[in-house]
Amino acid sequence: xxxxxxxxxxxxxxxxxxxxxxQDFDTDPVVKVENKNENVKFTIGxxxxxxxxYFHSEFTPLKSGAALVDARIRTSMSYNDWYFYADFxxxxxxxxxxxxxxxxxxxxDCGHHAFKAGYYNNPIGMARNTSIGSMHFITRSAAVxxxxxxxxxxxxxxxxxxxxxxxxxxxxxxxxxxxISGFQGVSAGGxxxxxxxxxxxxxxxxxxxxxxxxxxTGEVVKGGVLKTSYEMGTNxxxxxxxxxxxxxxTLPWAKEIFDVNVEALYxxxxxxxxxxxxxxxxxxxxxxxxxxxxxxxxxxxWGSLESWRGGNPLGTNTFMGGYxxxxxxxxxxxxxxxxxxxxxxxxxxxxLEVVARYSFTGLNDLVDGEYYSAGRDQYYPNGTLxxxxxTSKSIGGGDMHSATIGLNYAFNKFAxxxxxxxxNHLDRDKYVYDKNFHGVQARLMFQx
Numbered sequence: 001x002x003x004x005x006x007x008x009x010x011x012x013x014x015x016x017x018x019x020x021x022x023q024d025f026d027t028d029p030v031v032k033v034e035n036k037n038e039n040v041k042f043t044i045g046x047x048x049x050x051x052x053x054y055f056h057s058e059f060t061p062l063k064s065g066a067a068l069v070d071a072r073i074r075t076s077m078s079y080n081d082w083y084f085y086a087d088f089x090x091x092x093x094x095x096x097x098x099x100x101x102x103x104x105x106x107x108x109d110c111g112h113h114a115f116k117a118g119y120y121n122n123p124i125g126m127a128r129n130t131s132i133g134s135m136h137f138i139t140r141s142a143a144v145x146x147x148x149x150x151x152x153x154x155x156x157x158x159x160x161x162x163x164x165x166x167x168x169x170x171x172x173x174x175x176x177x178x179x180i181s182g183f184q185g186v187s188a189g190g191x192x193x194x195x196x197x198x199x200x201x202x203x204x205x206x207x208x209x210x211x212x213x214x215x216x217t218g219e220v221v222k223g224g225v226l227k228t229s230y231e232m233g234t235n236x237x238x239x240x241x242x243x244x245x246x247x248x249x250t251l252p253w254a255k256e257i258f259d260v261n262v263e264a265l266y267x268x269x270x271x272x273x274x275x276x277x278x279x280x281x282x283x284x285x286x287x288x289x290x291x292x293x294x295x296x297x298x299x300x301x302w303g304s305l306e307s308w309r310g311g312n313p314l315g316t317n318t319f320m321g322g323y324x325x326x327x328x329x330x331x332x333x334x335x336x337x338x339x340x341x342x343x344x345x346x347x348x349x350x351x352l353e354v355v356a357r358y359s360f361t362g363l364n365d366l367v368d369g370e371y372y373s374a375g376r377d378q379y380y381p382n383g384t385l386x387x388x389x390x391t392s393k394s395i396g397g398g399d400m401h402s403a404t405i406g407l408n409y410a411f412n413k414f415a416x417x418x419x420x421x422x423x424n425h426l427d428r429d430k431y432v433y434d435k436n437f438h439g440v441q442a443r444l445m446f447q448x
Contacts, residue, residue, distance in 0.1 A: 053240035059433035111161030123167040124209035134346030141359035143321030145234035165193035179217030187213035209261035223294030230254035249397030255285035275324035323359035363397025398428030
């Protein structure tokens with residue numbers, strides 16, 4: 001019985017030794033089993049990331065220490081032009097579903113076509129579509145963490161060749177349809193690139209992205225009204241203490257989300273620079289008549305619908321952010337670029353590089369002249385604390401400037417260490433004594 005169990009494993013490792021070549025830290029798993037009669041290939045791999053960090057702040061402390069931030073099993077199967085991929089994360093002692101999708105690809109006269117369905121990253125954004133295993137920093141920038149999109153359940157179409165890249169799709173708001181109440185919302189997103197320079201030595205791409213989401217899920221409040229909301233935030237560019245309390249915002253009655261991205265990337269054999277600008281607008285909607293009637297006869301009652309609206313103003317909020325990153329390869333294989341995904345790949349075999357990044361995250365959308373009450377954590381119009389108007393259109397999620405320098409060393413194509421120093425400067429009324437945050441972090445990463 002044992003020989004039948006061990007034989008496939010031994011065969012897999014034997015095949016992997018034959019097919020494994022130099023890889024960055026986001027290629028297909030290298031352990032492969034092939035059935036040539038059926039033209040089927042199966043892969044299995046794993047990834048582990050362990051971080052350690054020390055942080056210093058002026059008032060509210062961050063938690064220094066160590067954490068297993070990524071522990072993942074990766075599998076795939078390919079058959080002719082069909083490809084299935086799934087990976088699952090077990091870090092921090094919890095099961096988390098990651099990418100799981102089916103893709104059909106074909107070659108055309110002008111380029112490559114791919115149709116994809118399942119759970120994976122929305123197409124918008126360069127950083128969001130760069131796997132954490134191929135990143136040149138320990139985390140994505142705070143701006144991307146707060147304003148970018150993530151994985152969604154949907155279907156998309158991609159076209160690419162040496163010059164052009166286009167990826168667009170339609171997605172569900174909630175992958176499990178397990179909202180408290182309401183209908184499942186929808187979103188649509190796309191990313192489009194032009195590559196005027198793209199050869200073995202240099203690549204230049206410029207592009208833009210767009211994302212729209214309609215929020216239809218929420219909870220039922222007084223008057224039988226469905227109250228929607230939207231949350232966004234970022235950690236202090238660390239996974240050791242993953243709190244988002246310092247730079248975050250919750251927007252009640254959020255209805256439509258519009259995201260616009262602009263990006264650029266340039267790389268040579270030993271140098272890269274890239275960046276993105278992110279803009280987000282969030283409209284709001286509610287049933288004012290039903291809420292007004294529900295307040296009648298209570299302490300919150302208003303004399304008329306117009307006065308109720310005056311005391312509960314509602315409006316669109318806008319936010320923005322961006323980052324610029326650069327890296328220089330001291331030694332090692334050349335930087336590589338993926339035409340298929342429109343991103344810079346990770347380190348490839350034994351390498352040493354130095355990197356730097358600046359990012360800005362803008363989650364403050366404040367109305368001029370308003371007063372902020374720390375005790376109530378609320379903004380008041382006209383610079384005074386009073387009960388009318390009862391609410392404000394201001395959102396004080398915080399503005400944050402972040403600067404990072406780092407050194408990354410790959411021992412080989414499977415193991416890598418990263419060291420980062422990050423400085424964050426926060427401007428948020430809620431945390432008036434918290435301005436400057438310093439962090440030194442290191443990561444050990446293994447992947448096959």
